[in-house]
Amino acid sequence: MRLKKLLLINFKNLRQCEISLSEGINCFVGNNGAGKTNILDAVYYLSMSKSALTLTDGQSIMHGEEFFVTEGSYVNDEGREEVVNCSFSRRGGKVLKRNGKEYDRIADHVGQFPVVIVSPQDTELITDAAEERRRYLNAFTSQLDRRALQALMRYNAVLAERNKFLKMSSDESMLQIYDMQLAEHGTVVYQFRRDIVERMQPLVEEYYKVLSDDSEQVEISYRSELSDVPMQELLLRSRERDIVNQFTTAGIHRDDVIFRIGGYPLRKYGSQGQQKSFLIALKLAQYRLLAESTGEKPILLLDDLFDKLDMKRVERLLGLVAGDDFGQICITDCNKVRLEETLMRANRQYQLFDVDGGDVLL
Numbered sequence: 001m002r003l004k005k006l007l008l009i010n011f012k013n014l015r016q017c018e019i020s021l022s023e024g025i026n027c028f029v030g031n032n033g034a035g036k037t038n039i040l041d042a043v044y045y046l047s048m049s050k051s052a053l054t055l056t057d058g059q060s061i062m063h064g065e066e067f068f069v070t071e072g073s074y075v076n077d078e079g080r081e082e083v084v085n086c087s088f089s090r091r092g093g094k095v096l097k098r099n100g101k102e103y104d105r106i107a108d109h110v111g112q113f114p115v116v117i118v119s120p121q122d123t124e125l126i127t128d129a130a131e132e133r134r135r136y137l138n139a140f141t142s143q144l145d146r147r148a149l150q151a152l153m154r155y156n157a158v159l160a161e162r163n164k165f166l167k168m169s170s171d172e173s174m175l176q177i178y179d180m181q182l183a184e185h186g187t188v189v190y191q192f193r194r195d196i197v198e199r200m201q202p203l204v205e206e207y208y209k210v211l212s213d214d215s216e217q218v219e220i221s222y223r224s225e226l227s228d229v230p231m232q233e234l235l236l237r238s239r240e241r242d243i244v245n246q247f248t249t250a251g252i253h254r255d256d257v258i259f260r261i262g263g264y265p266l267r268k269y270g271s272q273g274q275q276k277s278f279l280i281a282l283k284l285a286q287y288r289l290l291a292e293s294t295g296e297k298p299i300l301l302l303d304d305l306f307d308k309l310d311m312k313r314v315e316r317l318l319g320l321v322a323g324d325d326f327g328q329i330c331i332t333d334c335n336k337v338r339l340e341e342t343l344m345r346a347n348r349q350y351q352l353f354d355v356d357g358g359d360v361l362l
């Protein structure tokens with residue numbers, strides 16, 4: 001999958017721009033605050049119908065404006081052209097169209113135009129609470145398989161109802177009905193997550209080895225209460241506790257993913273560069289799994305390429321993504337000279353865009 005043209009109106013600090021991208025590497029350079037990350041976020045937005053950075057759609061509307069528009073013209077790996085248009089206005093909400101036709105359900109779009117972003121914000125995956133890692137897994141599994149997204153949405157809906165119910169009543173026959181539904185959808189989500197983490201492990205290991213020149217061993221594992229006890233039984237066991245606490249205390253909404261380096265928790269024992277390399281390996285593994293399942297090479301977004309990496313690791317990363325497994329890439333950096341020198345040393349062709357105060361110049 002590749003993006004041929006990107007059109008933006010009022011997307012954050014980008015008032016109006018039209019960018020024709022090249023097939024290979026596209027570099028966006030400019031000073032801090034110029035709008036480089038916002039461009040990558042717009043590309044992400046078109047694929048996921050939400051920002052990788054802001055929590056609400058409203059935050060992506062340029063200050064003082066009423067709406068934003070993003071539009072992408074794509075060519076898939078078979079050469080078919082497609083246009084995705086996503087707009088959001090404060091009054092009318094979100095409208096998402098593919099080739100001029102509005103989607104009935106926005107969820108149907110996710111995964112059709114695969115994208116993977118590597119950004120400095122990824123460190124939240126290591127430093128923040130389990131919720132952040134679940135959010136990541138959810139977004140990833142949703143891109144991989146629509147059934148995972150559906151099961152998750154149903155699980156969350158029943159969970160919210162069950163929690164509301166627990167605040168008013170402890171009627172066990174009603175709880176039994178909720179539990180049956182939670183168990184059904186929760187088990188599906190559990191299986192997707194378990195499967196995905198299992199498939200990621202060897203890839204993360206492989207990529208980390210290349211990035212670090214084989215210096216450390218890394219591990220990713222899935223932690224869920226469902227590994228030991230089936231969901232229905234888990235809910236039964238925690239029922240009394242749930243009634244006392246007035247919310248659901250067990251289930252896949254408490255899952256976590258554990259990262260380790262040299263056998264120790266990455267968060268405590270990994271250096272900043274090691275953590276960053278781990279996150280890149282994780283994202284490249286995600287890329288590979290997405291490519292396998294969709295049959296399309298995702299668009300790879302590398303925000304702030306040099307963030308926390310030494311020059312050797314940047315070069316090894318560029319070497320990795322130069323391979324046949326990868327397709328179109330968008331890179332940002334605030335230092336044009338450094339980026340150009342590095343790409344030239346890596347012997348890579350690229351297209352350069354200067355970003356300045358929300359304007360993009362070729």
Ligand SMILES: Nc1ncnc2c1ncn2[C@@H]1O[C@H](COP(=O)(O)OP(=O)(O)OP(=O)(O)O)[C@@H](O)[C@H]1O
Pocket residue numbers: 011012013030031032033034035036037038039059060061062063304333334355
């Ligand atoms: N909704 C919005 N309306 C207008 N401007 C916004 C909005 N959201 C963010 N911005 C502005 O966009 C700019 C940040 O853009 P961006 O994060 O893309 O910068 P950058 O070029 O990636 O910078 P850096 O090199 O520091 O990463 C900031 O000046 C910020 O105030």
Ligand SMILES: [Mg+2]
Pocket residue numbers: 036037038303304332
């Ligand atoms: Mg940035």
